[in-house]
Amino acid sequence: MSAHVIADDAEALAVAASLAAEFRPGASARDAGRRLPRAELDRMSASGLLAVTVPADHGGADVGARTLAEIFRLLATADASLAQIPQSHFAYVNVMRRQGTPEQREFFFAELLAGRRFGNAQSEAGTRHVQDIRTRLEPRPDGSYVLTGVKHYSTGALFADWIPVLARTGDDRLHVAYVPSGAPGLTVVDDWDGLGQRTTASGTVRLDGVPVPADRVLPHHLTFEGPQLHGALAQLLHAAIDTGIAAGALAEAAEFVRTKSRPWFESGVETAAEDPLLIQRFGELALCIKAAEALLREAARSVDAARADLSDDTAAEASVAVAAAKVQAARAAVEVSSALFEVSGTRSAADSLNLHRHWRDARTHTLHDPARWKIQHIGRFVLNGTRPPRHGLL
Incomplete structure (x- = not known):
């Protein structure tokens, strides 16, 4: 996959406005027929819009929050589902910026600049509350991990190249594992039936002994310390x-x-x-x-x-x-x-x-x-x- 690299805030806003104008005419038909917007997301990836928060020292535009908010506002005026899908993408780009090692940042920022997309496997159903995360990240003798759990409301996962998974280790500390979409033991189920935002495919992610290398795990608990x-x-x-x-x-x-x-x-x-x-x-x-x-x-x-x-x-x-x-x-x-x-x-x-x-x-x-x-x-x-x-x- 290749993507345009956006240079600055002004170009990012121009690209967002152009995409919003492009996406608006088909929004009603996509919603009515629940036609999932794969082609539109590919256009978004190719435009470079999904990499605009990559730091400048890694080749990105490193746009500010005001620009990013306006990008989302513009997209949502056209199609609320298309605007919703990359919300978690940018949240987990931010996790990488904050908690990633130099090697992790170098790898994943290059992925983003190439047009790769992050999804999300965060929320769980049937737990005591939204912060009660029960998906487990178990260590293996070689230093890698195994993921086990079930996630719901996983917006963007069906369209993602990488799925950040929120999980706890044995000491109950929160981590994020960045799992490639084709990983063994990973299943993304398109069972979203919400009355609105019909085309976000915010369905279920099942993790059945998914192997995760050590260098794909970030200590998210440090974010809140x-x-x-x-x-x-x-x-x-x-x-x-x-x-x-x-x-x-x-x-x-x-x-x-x-x-x-x-x-x-x-x-x-x-x-x-x-x-x-x-x-x-x-x-x-x-x-x-x-x-x-x-x-x-x-x-x-x-x-x-x-x-x-x-x-x-x-x-x-x-x-x-x-x-x-x-x-x-x-x-x-x-x-x-x-x-x-x-x-x-x-x-x-x-x-x-x-x-x-x-x-x-x-x-x-x-x-x-x-x-x-x-x-x-x-x-x-x-x-x-x-x-x-x-x-x-x-």
């Missing part, structure tokens, strides 16, 4: 996706009202787009999105500032800023995608139009982690100066 931005960056991308879903839904609602809606007879106007009550509602929805976009930019700025000067205080400020952005983005995504039908009228509810995909995507994606706990951490920080906990969900 000091100030870190792992959670903030991962959540920033989720916020960007929600913000993009909201913007995409509003754009489609506006187009529908301009071209297909009839004015309400009491309005006294010739077209629906002239109805003062609809104009008012579109203004309200636009303000909701603009607030989400502003908070997203501020959160990304905080992550970039913390990256340049990482401490307990800067990491806490970044996490709180990202939490605020995620809460507002989730609200905007659900409200605007629902209001699409309110402003567009009865005709918009036709199943054949598939306008409900925006709401289904918003409702599904915003379930990733509860906003109520983010608000708790914001309140504790503002009122008592309590720093947010160090974990990957904040």
Whole structure:
């Protein structure tokens, strides 16, 4: 596989905007038919977009958080599933940046620059909570490991060249094993049946005695033993996706009202787009999105500032800023995608139009982690100066 190498932030944004424009026309049909976007992901890989966070000293553009968030926002305005698939990819690129040895970074950054994709095998079902990881990474006498477990919600795994697997060793410490897609004992099952984000193939990964060389394992537990931005960056991308879903839904609602809606007879106007009550509602929805976009930019700025000067205080400020952005983005995504039908009228509810995909995507994606706990951490920080906990969900 070969891929273009993006030079800087400006080129990364231009490529993202171009891909979003390319992906948008087919998004509804892909969702309706659950056609998995392999060709589109190959286009994304070939464009170099998936390697934009590779450090400059390894040949990458090393873009900042603000650029990365905008890339995800742009993609999500076009297709929320396509935007969701690489979210874990970038999270585990970040793990490699933080915890990889020089040799591991050299190998995997070269893989990324060549267009290779990371998936994810992280979450588990039936455990006490999301942090209760029971997949085991058992050592062998030769220094290598064996992986055993079952993962769910494994977004990107079906399309990945490498699948980062979250697992615990005998001492209960958290590690990430980077497993090639064709490894013996590894099975990726396309059993995702979510009502939204239908084409992410976020199914099951089964690990039945998967062999893992020692140089493919990273000590992820070290990530959380000091100030870190792992959670903030991962959540920033989720916020960007929600913000993009909201913007995409509003754009489609506006187009529908301009071209297909009839004015309400009491309005006294010739077209629906002239109805003062609809104009008012579109203004309200636009303000909701603009607030989400502003908070997203501020959160990304905080992550970039913390990256340049990482401490307990800067990491806490970044996490709180990202939490605020995620809460507002989730609200905007659900409200605007629902209001699409309110402003567009009865005709918009036709199943054949598939306008409900925006709401289904918003409702599904915003379930990733509860906003109520983010608000708790914001309140504790503002009122008592309590720093947010160090974990990957904040």
